[in-house]
Amino acid sequence: MDSFNILFTSAGRRVSLIQSFKQVLTSLELSAILVTTDSQKNAPASFIADFQVQVPRVTDPKYINILKTTCEKYKIKLLIPLIDTELHLLAAHKRDFEAMGVTLLVSSIKTIEICFDKRETYKFFKKMGIQTPEILDAEKILTDPQAQYPLIVKPYNGSSSIGVTQVKNAKELKFFKDYIPNAIVQEFVVGQEYTLDILVDFKGEVRSVVPRLRIETRAGEISKGMTVKNPAIIAAGKKVVESLPGALGCITIQCFLLPNGDIKFIEINPRFGGGFPLSFQAGANFPRWIIEMMLGKEPEITIDGWQDGVVMLRYDDAIFVTRETIA
Amino acid sequence: MDSFNILFTSAGRRVSLIQSFKQVLTSLELSAILVTTDSQKNAPASFIADFQVQVPRVTDPKYINILKTTCEKYKIKLLIPLIDTELHLLAAHKRDFEAMGVTLLVSSIKTIEICFDKRETYKFFKKMGIQTPEILDAEKILTDPQAQYPLIVKPYNGSSSIGVTQVKNAKELKFFKDYIPNAIVQEFVVGQEYTLDILVDFKGEVRSVVPRLRIETRAGEISKGMTVKNPAIIAAGKKVVESLPGALGCITIQCFLLPNGDIKFIEINPRFGGGFPLSFQAGANFPRWIIEMMLGKEPEITIDGWQDGVVMLRYDDAIFVTRETIA
Known part of the structure; x- marks a missing residue:
């Protein structure tokens, strides 16, 4: 059999994720070459791959062709992108890659557009009857003497919680709505925050849902977390992803569990999230299942077939x- | 010989630091028990120690007695505190611990007071003729039509870069000087940022200085860095620490290297910094040298006896x- 070569683009700090693929390939006794790309020569994840390729930024017109050349050179079977900003571009070139025999673990353009702009995500949730914190009109709030604080101000196109700011009064709202680029104002929700890792197979079926409670975050990413087998959250997360038009691979979604049991969704990222190593450790073996599916073996999966707590x-x-080395 | 037991207080995420002590104790063939304290049961560093003790917050009146009891119980020889907020309290009780046979790796109260309040740090630099960015009067700047931006607004008692904000104009300055608690306004300096790990022995002598260039930071801590054997920075850092009244152990200082060669210091933290594992990897074996000094063996150290680059x-x-486990 051919070597099961995988390309991880924008690999950055995803050392654990790449290690989990390595581990799975070994346990499946598959020969494989793991390749990473990054715009920097000092991305930590590059140093655990077999080959690393320095590429221009995603916005460079040559970017997509360099990825194609890299796929050819290393006989890549599976390409897994790891940052949001290249998903749209890759989805637009999906057929080209497929013609080369490369499977892209990328959702449809429509899904990516819903996820990338939080105003679109909000509209999607509303349309599908999925609970979500309200997006509010800053000017209306500022002229309303009864307005309630705190509120959340954040960019509609942000990632990693950059710019997400809690405002406690009108003075702060007035300042931050202009200070934060592309700001939207959102209802403040009090509750436990969960991230869900959700696996969608190549037929579009949701196969696994793992809610991870955020105990502590650092620089917008989970630093302490716990898997929680909460059937209501699992069902709600499944519904969200099933409502997306053409999700594929690992979809990472964020929600709040309110004290009254309501579940309000705030964000969807159609790629492996930074906290996925927790789900993997709990037995949600997305890397193995993705590879098995590609090899035509039907993996045995139940939606909550992973370890709680x-x-x-x-x-x-x-x-x-x-x-x-990095010069 | 007695077991060389070490207590790390407020151990938090200092896994690598504790591992480096473990490694050194093994290589010196010393028997030892490593104990950690933390106010939380889920501090990652607790799980690599031999024993972990959950303690109240540093501000709890019982805190210091609980540490003393812990030292007695585990026959601690060396206590290494790892966050700023307990240094003053420990320094004030240094004699009590010494009477129990416990060496505290803590500087004098005077040094801690200079380091903890950035207004005091500024005065200290000025008095000692050490270059530092100017601290400015916000009201004067706001009434000066010739005022230059950007400027830095930050809390005088902050740590981990929390609240450090670059303001680009009068509107931002006006807002952030009130928004950031305990704000001071500082001249904006353009240059390469260095952190220096400096070892001071029990006689008060500076024994090793390791400048680490900050290539990238994340949540205020170095995420990519490099050791740089720059004699001017080493000499300047040595002078800073020698000017402190009673520094001891690992002192972590921050400075900027300006394009014209000037070195401007901004901060001193009289404890092991989060980025110390880089200096250790480069051969600046502070853990070994501290232990050897305590055992009366004079370690062979030169000020730049570590690997560049x-x-x-x-x-x-x-x-x-x-x-x-964490319940």
């Missing part, structure tokens, strides 16, 4: 290299 | 436990 406590580890 | 590329690793 697994806690991830993150700390900084490091790869050490020399100045010359 | 070592690059640290950080990523998230994790400790996995079950819900019951």
Whole structure:
């Protein structure tokens, strides 16, 4: 059989994710080459791959052709993009890659457009009858003497919680609505925050849903979290992803569980999230299942076939290299 | 010989630091028990120690007595505090611990007071003729039509870059000087940012200085960095720490190297910094040298006896436990 070569684009700090694929390929006794791309020569994840390719930024007109050349050169079977900003471009070139024998783990353009702009995400939730915090009109609030605070101000196109700000009064709202680029104002929700890792197979079926409670975050990413087998959250998350037009692969969604049991969704990222290693540790073996599906083996999966109550406590580890290596 | 037991207080995420002590104790063939304290049961560093003790917050009146009891119980020889907020309290009780046979790796109260309040740090730099960015009067700037931006607004008692904000105009300055608690306004400096790990021995001598260039930060802590053997920075850092009244152990200082060669210091933290694992990897074996000094062996150290151009590329690793473990 051919080597099961995988390309991870914009690999950055995704060391654990790539290690999990490595581990799975070994346990399946598949020969494979793992390749990463990144715009920087000092991306930690590059140093655990077999080959690393430095590429221009996603916005560079040559970007997509360089990825195609890389796929050809390394006989790539599966391409897994790891940041939001290249998903749309890749989805637009999906057929080209498929013609080359490369499977893209990328959702449809429509799904990506819903996820990338939080105003579109809000409209999607509303249309599908999915509960979500209200998006509010800043000017109306500022002229309303009865307005309630706190509120959330955030960019409609942000990622990693960059710019997400709680405003406590009209003065702060007035300032931050102009200070934060592309700001929207959102109802403030009090509740437990969950991230869900959801696997969608190549037929568009939701196969696994893992809610992870955010115990603590750092720089917008989970630093302490726990898997929680809550059937209501699992069912709600499944419904969200089934409502998307053409989701594929690992879809990462965020929601709040309110004290009254309501579940309000705020965000969808149609790619592996930074906290996925917790789901993997709990037995939600998305890497293995994706590979098995591609090989035509039907993996045995139940929607909650993973371990409840697994806690991830993150700390900084490091790869050490020399100045010359990253020059 | 007695067991060389070490207590790390407020251990948090300091997994690598504790591992480096473990490694050194093994290589010195010393028997030892490593104990951590933290106010939370889910501190990752607790899980690599031999014993973990959950303690109240530093502000709790019982805190210091609980530490003393912990030292007695585990026959602690060396206590290493890892967050700023307990340094003053520990320094005030230094004699009590010494009477119990516990060495505190803590500087004098005077040094801690200089470091903890950035207005005091500024005065100290000025008095000692050490270059530092100017602290400015917000009201004067706001009434000065010639005022230059950007400027930095930050809390005088902050840590981990929390609240450090670049303001680009009078409107932003006016807002953030009130929004950020305990705000001071600082001259904006353009240059390469360095963190220095500096070892001061029990006689008060500076023994090792390691400048680490900050290539990238995340949540205020270095995520990519490199050791740089720059003699001017080493000499300047040595002078800063020698000017402190009673520094001891690992002192972490921040400075900017300006394009014209000037070195401007901004901050001193009299404890092991989060980025120390890079210096350790480069051969600045502070853990070994501290232990050897305590055992009366004079370690062979030269001020720049470590490897230049070592690059640290950080990523998230994790400790996995079950819900019951942290309940």
